[in-house]
Amino acid sequence: MAQVLEFKLPDLGEGLTEAEIVRWLVNVGDVVAIDQPVVEVETAKAMVEVPCPYGGVVTARFGDEGTELPVGAPLLTVAVGGTEAPATGAPGASAAKTASSESPVPAESAVSSEHSGNVLVGYGTAGPAARRRRVRRDDPVLTGTPSGAPAGSAQAVATAPRTAGHQGPVPVISPLVRKLAREKGLDLREVRGSGPDGLILRADVERAVTAAGTAAALAAPASAPVSANGSAPGRVSTSAPVAVAAGAGERIPLRGVRGAVADKLSRSRTEIPDATCWVDADATELMAARTAMNAAGGPKISLLALLARICVHALSRYPELNSTVDMGAREIVRLPSVHLGFAAQTERGLVVPVVRDAGTRTAESLTEEFARLTEAARQGTLTPADLTGGTFTLNNYGVFGVDGSTPIINHPEAAMLGVGRIIPKPWVHQGELAVRQVVQLSLTFDHRVCDGGTAGGFLRYVADCVEHPAVLLRTL
Template sequence: MPQVLEFKLPDLGEGLTEAEIVRWLVEVGDVVAIDQPVVEVETAKAMVEVPCPYGGVVTARFGDEGSELPVGAPLLTVAVSVGADAGASEEGAGAASGSGSGSAGAGSGSGEVESSGNVLVGYGTGAPVARRRRVRPTAVAAAVPARVPVAPVVPVAAPDPVPDAVPGPVAVVSPLVRKLARQHDLDLRKLSGSGRDGLILRADVESAIRALAEGTSAPLPAGFAAPAAGAAPEPEAVPVSVASSAGRTVEGSAAQRIPLRGVRGAVADKLSRSRREIPDATCWVDADATELMAARAAMNSVAGPAAGPKVSVLALLARICTAALARFPELNSTVDLEAREIVRLPEVHLGFAAQTERGLVVPVVRDAQARNAESIGAEIARLTEAARAGRLTPAELTGGTFTLNNYGVFGVDGSTPIINHPEAAMLGVGRIVPKPWVYQGELAVRQVVQLSLTFDHRVCDGGTAGGFLRYIADCVEQPAVLLRTL
């Protein structure tokens, strides 16, 4: 007979501890194969499809789309067909699902449960691949009809951490339900659930929240004790006091609270750490980019068999950066605080800032020092497309040694970039616009761009930073300067 196994949210690597459910790829009652993707989650690094290590029938899902789960929390349960000698022992099921990453390979009973060691190939998977025996979906479907939910063996939930006079466990399984109750100061012990065997569902908590918000105008759910007179529920958005220019305090409207999580949370943590740890300084220069734009136009006008993909301005600037870093390797380094050492890195893994619907991400072009402008441009295009589609992997978002930030696409001239920790520098590029410029002793209209360099003052002094930025500007103004290094 089938054995119900629990699959937990696996360790996604890169130090990530939680993920948000974006889209379920299976329904309760579906038959899934080993390593079949069952859910799409979003972490602070990327969107990832999570494969299930078991083959069988999905009996339960934990978490709605949009909810956030910590690593190790139950994700779904699967009814797996085991041999007749397995005994369907609960001890075997517990051993199979006891791993914190959800990557158990087999049951511990006398029968063997088929599973895969690779819960999420390439991300946080350290378990060896178990010997695999294919489960025939027909056999599982015969034991558990497809599309029919099977009640899993649900362990009794631990008592709510909030002390209460009412003894006994709280009938709550979903971490989202507990979190929602905590946010609104609801005592789950006083709430009767509408689910099976009194299980408290999200709808029950939301109903209680609405009842508290409406006061006596709406009946409270059965079994829920109303707050004491004069007590008010804590709203998600609270009025804020704004100090006016005259020194008076003005009551503002309810403030909107937006959680710092996912990509925005990761960006906030990295920028805060950069400001705390790195003594940065910024220098900038205006450059005449007319010749660079003309060179790009000439490259892209080539026709016939020699014609390749179009070369972007960003690709040319990236190639200029790799040439400058070869001359000034101090800026392709990081600082080891514990050893009190500057570590100069042999390869240039060039990051570039990309704005997406999920927020700001920095994909990394690996080994940029070994690529020409055409190769860099092709890789930038590939990574940009993946970023906008949410398909970037954590490996494509980490490991950068220097970052290029083209904020000119936002229509601004200049900025003081914040260094992408733990790198040592970032080059910012403003918009390229026609401006009056003294050219060959006469006033002319030229294509002008502002370049800014923010650097870690621990790795170099202003002379090195100025030399690096001046070389960048010289290559922008006279692209032929690059011929010396090609």
């Protein structure tokens, strides 16, 4: 006789106490192997595929997609010791019936997520077979089934919209895209995907929602009745205060990574008395030095790696900025190693991967590590360990085409160096006006760890190294 075992949400590390169910990877009645991923959850650090330590038949699932569960809460039950679905009277069978009404879709109709581009799906990656998506047949957003008609009924089949190009399961890049469409009441069969092979991206859903809202807004004035005084009832006089009705507007839950970022930035603004200083620097010589390095052969050196080298050497001269503040003990803690965070833009927002021991790495090593972490962020394989433990952040916002910024310090760090775009500008060089490659550098720092003299000295040293890269030869 099969033994029914309960699998609970495990401790995912990094002090995490809860997680939100994003996508179930198995259905009730499925046979699972030991350590097979069974559910995808979102924590405050990353998206995680959770493997089950038992092998057998899934008899029950606990929690729908979008449900937040604390660590230790039941996730599912597995009948161990048999490969057939449990009989009606078997333990856990009643729970299985109420836990889910989903049925598995044949493998040939599943949409592979191997190249989906999901962001921050961490803690390792499963093989292609384990990562194949299942499409819920009872989901009106996916199938076009009216919410009032049972899935598979004649009414559902008759009334389901048939948009050209979307026969069968709808190819969607991410479960978050499905969730967004479901929240907006959008039928994905009416959306044209711009991804490979018609894959529907988040941007496609957002464009469709915006287009629908614009059409509704344009239609509203024409159909609105006119009151006795000649004005539409819904219009508000400009002389009267505007009150937002309860429930009006779009509400987006601050959960998972976005919620963690919101908490950290709010805490940083609340706790850290920050200040910013900036300077323009002539980066012409630095650009020429990089060109010469790459022309000499071997692995290419990135500009970000050279800026990181300059940054860590400046921190060795001004260690106050590589520190944190312990307000409980009322102490400034100077940190022995530089773990350099850098801002990376992904589909799910801005993340800050951390390069460990950046002060001991060469330009080639830094280039390789920046490339690895950036690709991991884009592909969704960053782990919480990749996103924590930073001591100083390098923010290259120049890639967005802007010159300057006053960013919020990445709590609990003490400073952040910002680098704007490098563009040709008029510059006085050797007493003559010339066109040079100019960059704006900014330093936002915690005024508790140092004063303006220290911050200014750090920023001036960084600018000197940018303008005269030979200054770094003293540190080799």
